[in-house]
Structure formats: C-alpha cells, structure tokens
Amino acid sequence: MRIVASSDWRDAIPFESPVLVADVVPGDPTRCFTCGADSEPRPRTELWAVKHRHPKNHDGFVRFYCAEHRPVVVRREAPAAAAPRAKSRPPAERAPSRRTPSTRDVTRAMCPNCFVEVSASGDCGMCGWSE
Structure with missing residues (x-):
C-alpha cells in the first residue's frame, strides 16, 4: 500500500504569510487560535490564516488568528554577496601533509x-590454497 499526501486548500497558502481566511476557504464564522475555544466566533473576513512550518510534517499546519493576535512576519534579507576569499599560499609554501596510508x-x-x-x-576461502 502506498500512502500519499492529499491536496487541499492549505497547499495554496505560502509559509509564514498571513492571508485572509475568506480568501482561502469560505465557510461559517470561526475562532482565533490564540483567543481560544471559549471566544466568540468571528467572520472569516476578520481572521488571518497563517501556515507554519512543522519539524516532522513538510506540509506544515495552518492556524487562524484575529487582527490582535496575528503573528508578525519577519522577512529574511537575501544573503549579501560573499566577500572575496583570501588567496591561498602557493603549494611550495604549504606544510607537508601527514598522510596516513588508507586501506586502499x-x-x-x-x-x-x-x-x-x-x-x-x-588461506583462500574459495579453493583452499594456502601460503
């Protein structure tokens, strides 16, 4: 039996980017994750869906947040161009290597x-010859 991941509305949400819940999945009013199950349901136009990364599930998980509890998205800057590397010493100046013989x-x-x-x-294990 082969188990495959199913495809649904959560696949369209980018990771760590708030999206209005009404834009991704229509439905009845629902609650903010942080406010808890005792809070009053809010319309989907007032809630934000955020897809978080999960260490053991590559699809991640989605939670709904109200405007007060919406997580702050920290955008990572593109890595700066690497500084030029220092020139290495010519082979004549390098210290002799202490190479140990390998099994090869x-x-x-x-x-x-x-x-x-x-x-x-x-002793040979195939024909029985011995030195």
Whole structure:
C-alpha cells in the first residue's frame, strides 16, 4: 500500500504569510487560535490564516488568528554577496601533509588460482590454497 499526501486548500497558502481566511476557504464564522475555544466566533473576513512550518510534517499546519493576535512576519534579507576569499599560499609554501596510508593503499595477498583476496591466515576461502 502506498500512502500519499492529499491536496487541499492549505497547499495554496505560502509559509509564514498571513492571508485572509475568506480568501482561502469560505465557510461559517470561526475562532482565533490564540483567543481560544471559549471566544466568540468571528467572520472569516476578520481572521488571518497563517501556515507554519512543522519539524516532522513538510506540509506544515495552518492556524487562524484575529487582527490582535496575528503573528508578525519577519522577512529574511537575501544573503549579501560573499566577500572575496583570501588567496591561498602557493603549494611550495604549504606544510607537508601527514598522510596516513588508507586501506586502499595497502597491497593485499591474492590467491594465484582464483584471484580473490585471501584471509589474514593466508588461506583462500574459495579453493583452499594456502601460503
């Protein structure tokens, strides 16, 4: 069974941008999230829908806010152009690297009959040849 996300009116709302609820989804009067369930329902023309990011759901979640509780949207500035990098030293001036041999540099013992790597004991696991 393949589970896929469904598409609905929440997909059209941009993240962290207040949008009038009446513009996105029509319906009956509803309540502000911050005012709570005990508050009086407000017309959808007075409420703002904000789609928030969620750490475990890439679609996020939408909440309705009245004008008093509407979150302030902080616009991030575009990153400034990176400062020019300092020129690196020429290769002759660099300190010699202390390179440790990796496992790829080590020559392994091979079986002369079936050309596979033999174990540390020197026995071939394929044909039984031993050093």
